[in-house]
Amino acid sequence: MINEQEKTTRTKFNFLKQYYDETWDEAAHTLHVGLFKKETDSLPTAYKQATEHLLENIETIAPISKSSTVLDVGCGTGKTLIELCAKFGCSGVGVDLSDEQIKDAKIYVRELNAERKAKKLPKVKVQFVRASASELSQVFPKNEMFTHVISQDAIMLVADKQALYENVYRLLAPGGVFALADFLAQAAQSELTSNEHDLVYKMVNWNEGFSFKVYQQILQAVGLKIVKAEQRDQDMIWTYGKLAKKMKAYENKIDGTYTELKNRYEGIVSAVENDKMGWGFFFAEKPARKTALIAGTKTKSIGRYVAVALHKLGYEIWLYGRTAKNVDKAGWHERACDISSEKSIAKLLNEVKSLDLVLMMADAEGGHGILDGRYPVL
Ligand SMILES: C[S@@+](CC[C@H](N)C(=O)[O-])C[C@H]1O[C@@H](n2cnc3c(N)ncnc32)[C@H](O)[C@@H]1O
Numbered sequence: 098m099i100n101e102q103e104k105t106t107r108t109k110f111n112f113l114k115q116y117y118d119e120t121w122d123e124a125a126h127t128l129h130v131g132l133f134k135k136e137t138d139s140l141p142t143a144y145k146q147a148t149e150h151l152l153e154n155i156e157t158i159a160p161i162s163k164s165s166t167v168l169d170v171g172c173g174t175g176k177t178l179i180e181l182c183a184k185f186g187c188s189g190v191g192v193d194l195s196d197e198q199i200k201d202a203k204i205y206v207r208e209l210n211a212e213r214k215a216k217k218l219p220k221v222k223v224q225f226v227r228a229s230a231s232e233l234s235q236v237f238p239k240n241e242m243f244t245h246v247i248s249q250d251a252i253m254l255v256a257d258k259q260a261l262y263e264n265v266y267r268l269l270a271p272g273g274v275f276a277l278a279d280f281l282a283q284a285a286q287s288e289l290t291s292n293e294h295d296l297v298y299k300m301v302n303w304n305e306g307f308s309f310k311v312y313q314q315i316l317q318a319v320g321l322k323i324v325k326a327e328q329r330d331q332d333m334i335w336t337y338g339k340l341a342k343k344m345k346a347y348e349n350k351i352d353g354t355y356t357e358l359k360n361r362y363e364g365i366v367s368a369v370e371n372d373k374m375g376w377g378f379f380f381a382e383k384p385a386r387k388t389a390l391i392a393g394t395k396t397k398s399i400g401r402y403v404a405v406a407l408h409k410l411g412y413e414i415w416l417y418g419r420t421a422k423n424v425d426k427a428g429w430h431e432r433a434c435d436i437s438s439e440k441s442i443a444k445l446l447n448e449v450k451s452l453d454l455v456l457m458m459a460d461a462e463g464g465h466g467i468l469d470g471r472y473p474v475l
Contacts, residue, residue, distance in 0.1 A: 099229045102256045103194060106302040110195035116354055120344060126174040126201060129249040129278065130376050131336045132329065140339050143332070147249070148177050151276050154380050155245060158324050159274045161185045164425065165244040168192070168237075168268065170230045170261070170277075171251020175202030178247075179209065179223055188222035190243075192230060194254075199227040231257035233264035241270040241427050248277040250376075253306045258315075266319045270427060271413065272385035275321060281328065281375035282306030289373060296364025297374060309377050321381035330369050333376035337365040386413040386428060387453040390445075394418030394431050399458045404429075407454075415449050 099107070118126050122144055131143020132150050155161060165187035169178040172191030179202070182189045193199050202225045210220050228236045230252070246265050255261050265275050282305065286294060297303065307315060309328045316323055344359035368374045389412045393400020404414045408429055417434035424431035434445040436457075 100256055103229050106254055107194045109302050111197045114197040125176050127176050128173050130333050132332050133335050136335055155274055155276050158382055159272055161187055163187055167245045168243045170248040173198045175225055179206050179221060182223045183221045191225045192228050194229050196227055199225050230255045230261045237268055240267050243268050244270050244273045246275045250278055253280040253303050262319045269383040271383055273383045275381045278378050280306055281309050281377050283308050283375050284373040293368055296361050297368050316381045322384055323381050325380040328375055328377045330375040333369050334366050337362040386411050388413040388451050389454040390415045390452055391456045394421035417445055
């Protein structure tokens, strides 16, 4: 169940959707701050660059691949997630509070998949859920479902931020990445004038935010390791400055919402210039489990027995045998490897990124021992 505050946020975003589509990013319907390589970059270019920046940094930590599972928190119209899943062939889930944003996302992915089908291209594997990021424990009860969690300019609006961060940690697989861009509250709300408060917070129901420093402390407090953090206030000034200018074209509209938006954008520029708010990127990693490389994939081998026990203790398992089939489950991999062949060992080690424990257990017969009795099941 969402609280009253989020009900109001939902109503606001449902209402503002048509204005944002018309004035923020007419072509792609994204709704985030742009990243500028130079001041003269256009807004659509800057929006794209912001997403590219997020993805490029993810690539340096834990690249997205076909087997990745990506959660987008506050996905809006889902454009980032859809494009990402189309590019990498991975699967994704987008969560957003707004009915209108989710409706748009579902229409877009349906149309895209129809086009892809006609071109005999595989379906883009994305789902969209209308829900609050405060209630991720109900939406996703299973742990470690995602290899990557992304979010662009949405978390500041989430009412129960503690629940959100704890759930992100729970939902990430070990070694997974949380990559986000968000608004920063560089001054306490009490330090804002009532005009600044109305312009910056009230219109979109922004309840609270964190400074650049506190943001990092919070991510660390839930167990994540900060890989990179960047404060990029100038990009926010340019984005909102350009948007405010753009809104001049709507000055003569009778509908007062256009003027309210223009005033808000100008208010944000001034709040950032006065160090009261800002914008930043955070790239954090859920520390990887310890990794064990173990010989013996046969159903009743000692290797498999020990591997299951270590997996329960939280180890990432790489189990190998001469004739094994490829298996990949959460924290569990099986591979064929012939240890009399250097090439075969090299191929296996190329996949195993780090190693904390190596177990090669041979029985008296020279094979990998066959045990009696009850076997634990993965
Ligand atoms: C500034 S927009 C960003 C949308 C999208 N990430 C993008 O880059 O285009 C903020 C989004 O957060 C969503 N939102 C607000 N509160 C939320 C919450 N509690 N849970 C999930 N989404 C929320 C809004 O509906 C809106 O779509």
